Amino acid sequence: MTWKTLRRASDIPFLIVGTSLTAYIGFAAFGFIRNSSEHYSNFILGIVLMTGFLAIRNLCDERLGIPDPETGRQRPRKPLFWPRLVFAFVALAMSSVAMTYVRYNAVHLETTQPFFGRTDMIFGWLMTISILMLTLIHWGWLLTSVVSIAIAYFFFGHMIQNPLFITPKYSAEFIMNYIGLGTNQGFYYLAQVAADSIYFLIIYAAILLGVGMLDMVLELGKATGRKVPGGAAGPALIGSGIVSSIMGQAVSNVVLTGRLTVPMMVRYGYRRPMAGAIEATASTAGQIMPPILGLAAFIIAGFLNRPYIDVALSAMLPGLLYLVGVGIAIFVYAKRNELPRLTAKLDAGMIWRLLPTFVLSFGVVLWLLLGYRSPAIAGLWGIVVALGLCVFQGKYRPSLRKLYGAVSEGFLLVAILSLLLIAIGPLGQVMLTTNLSGRLGSVLVEYLPDNQLLLLLGAMVVSLILGMGLPTPVAYIIVALALVPFMQQIGVPALQAHFFVFYFAVFSTLSPPVAVSVLAAAKLANSSFLQTAGESLKIAMTTFIIPFAFVYSPELMAFPNLTWHVVPALFQVLLIQWSVSVAAYGHVFRNLARWERGAMGIAALCGFLGMTDQGDWFLASQLVLATAIVVIAFATRESGPSELQS
Structure with missing residues (x-):
């Protein structure tokens, strides 16, 4: 058998299972199939089949030298090819057999739990091991190790002598019930979110890319970039921000849009590390902007027992403040370095032809979500509208081959992301069942100082550390279960507590030493990882204040029910973001001297302390310092400090 034949033999069943599962989930969305243990067992069976076939197909692509569809680059030849191929076949066979058994015995397993034969x-055990094997193939050793350690802790936690971590001694049947054999815990813990909420929204996002949304939003970015200094960053900020808000994944978005935006920024005078940093920070915006929020909005809604759309709308103002903060930093950098406006040719026809497909389909999705219809229904109708309108795009109408590729890519994304949510279920289940999260919160309250700001700074550091190198949903679940109970004990409302730890779990993708988004962007920019990470942190400093802002000013999360009380909070955040950018990049009317930048940094710190209720005189100090620097810079704009001084 040739590698092409094996690839076809894995690709065809992948597409068949994907099509069948999509039809099945569609019928379930309209109520023709009852949600039950059998229903979610069917879903998990479909996902393990798809990811198993996908693992084999990817290895065939590696052997044939077929480029990765996400990066456009040829897959590197990794060592141990034959063991990895055998491993993939074993994972597919084991998971198929195990989940088939669980599916056909779902009612029996549910009614007899935890008294299993x-x-x-x-x-x-076959189900557990095979799902971990598929997780290792698709998500790597770090996530697999975290989930495996959590399961091992469930079994052997009673042997730990430390009173903080010791657990009761559970029977193997009891533990296996909570890992997933009982068909409503563990691996099923977030499978319901994958099946009922994200499935059609992810396919809708892939369809939008297939009908040309990426090219259209990049053209929108060009249109903006022709009007402002340093406009070459416009396609990255606007294009990456919009695309990632639909995709919800930072690293894949860096690769998807960065191939086009990073070279453009370099051509227009941006230093390579800065070009990579802009793409990384702009792509990260998608994880905190509605509607997807890196899949975490659905999990937060589940934790809070609130409708998904309410949670997503709460994130609107903080998400916009993130993009504005990044934009301010880019603008100040561009003015300091006298970067030109964008002069690249603009395809206005593409914008006008493709914009209705995006706006109308997205409008339908948003309207249905605002009407509290299920995300599955909203995503399904979004797909129908997008496919219906794309035929009217004239010369920009996608070919059938391109639409086929978009559907296939949608199946790939939804299979991989659903596997992620299935795999991390036991992690959350262990922390809840053993009450580890509650005990951690009690310890933090006991040993940390009795000051809310210091406690929040401690929670920020822990969130950044726990989130390193992990996918956003995993990082969020870990920090939420570990820290939200503690934050609620110190008086932070539940919604703000969840979003606080979620934001810093997201920011961990920009923070060394791991910084996976920065690593991807540095490769595209052909720049040093540490230099790119440094520039990313300088930009991100304008956004690190946002979680503190909505904790101390909850009205920032009251969208769309806003009052005039939100105006002072917005002004405070914007003033701090501007002060941080001026201090970091040293320009306002002219390039600033070191002492002027230092004074502006002190002004930003005073603003942060004032925003966090440490005293109104801090706010007054910020205004006085910032105003003084602006007046001095304006008065001496023609005879400012020499380049050596600045």
Whole structure:
């Protein structure tokens, strides 16, 4: 058998299972299939089949030298090819057999839990091991290790002597029930979110890319970039921000849009590390902007028992403040370095032809979500509208081959992301069942100082550390279960507490030493990782204040029910963001001297302390310092400090 034949033999069943599962979830969305243990067992069976076939297909692509569809680059030849191929076949076979057994015995397993027989336990172990194998293939050793350690802790936690971590001694049947064999815990913990909420929204996002949304939003970015200094960053900020808000994944978005935006910025005078940093920070915006929020909005809604759309709308103002903060930093950098406006040719026809497809389909999705219809229904109708309107795009109408590729890419994305949510279920289940999260919160309250700002700074550091190198939903679940109970004990409302730790779990993708988004952007920019990470942190300093802002000013999360009380809070945040940018890049009317930048940094710090209720005189100090620097810079704009002084 040739590699092409094997690839076809894995690709065809992948597409068949994907099509069948999509039709099945569609019928379930309209109420033709009852949500039950059998229903979610069917879903997990479909996902393990798709990811198993996908693992084999990817290895065939590696052997054939077929480029990765996400990066456009040829897959590197990794060592141990034959063991990895055998591993993929074993994972596919084990997961298929185990989940088939669980599916056809779902009612029996649900009604007899946790009193499982020996055969049930054998297939429970096969299910657990095979899902971990698929997770290792698609998500790497770090996530697999975290989930495996959590499961091992469930079994052996009673042997730990430390009173903080010790657990009761549970029977193997009890543990296997909570890992997933009981069909409503563990691996099923977030499978419901994947099946009922994200499935059609992810496919809708892939369809939008297939009908040309990426090219259209990049052209929108060009249109903006022709009007402002340093406009070459416009396609990255606007294009990456919009695309990532639909995709919800920072690293994949860096690769998707950065191939086009980073070279453009370099051509227009941006230093390579800065070009990579702009793309990384702009792509990260998608994880905190509605509607997807890196999948975390659905999990937050589940934790809070609130409608998804309410949670997503709460994130609107903080998400916009993030983009504005990044934009301010880019503008100040561009003025300091006298970067030109963008002069690249603009395809206005593309914008006018493709904009209705995006606006109308997205409008339908938003209207249905605002009407509290299920995300599955909203995503499904978004797909229908986008496909219906794309035929009227004239010369920009996508070919059938391109639409086929978009559907295939949608199946790939939804399979991989659903596997992620399935795999991390036991992690959350262990922390809840053993009450580890509650005990951690009690310890933090006991040992940390009795000052809310210092406690929040401690929570920020812990969130950044726990989120390193992990996918956003995983990082969020870990920090939420570990820290939200503690934050609620110190008086932070539940919604703000969840979003606080979520934001810093997201920011961990920009923070060394791991900084996966920065690493991807540095490769595209052909620049040093540390230099790119440094520039990313300088830009991100304008956004690190946002979680503190909505904790101390909850009205920032009251969208769309806003009052005039939100205006002072917005002004405070914007003033601090501007002060931070001026201090970091040293320009206002002219390039600033070091002492002027230092004074502006002190002004930003005073603003932050005033915003966090440490005293009104801090706010007054910020206004006085910032105003003084602006007046001095304006008065001496023609005879400012020499380049050596600045």
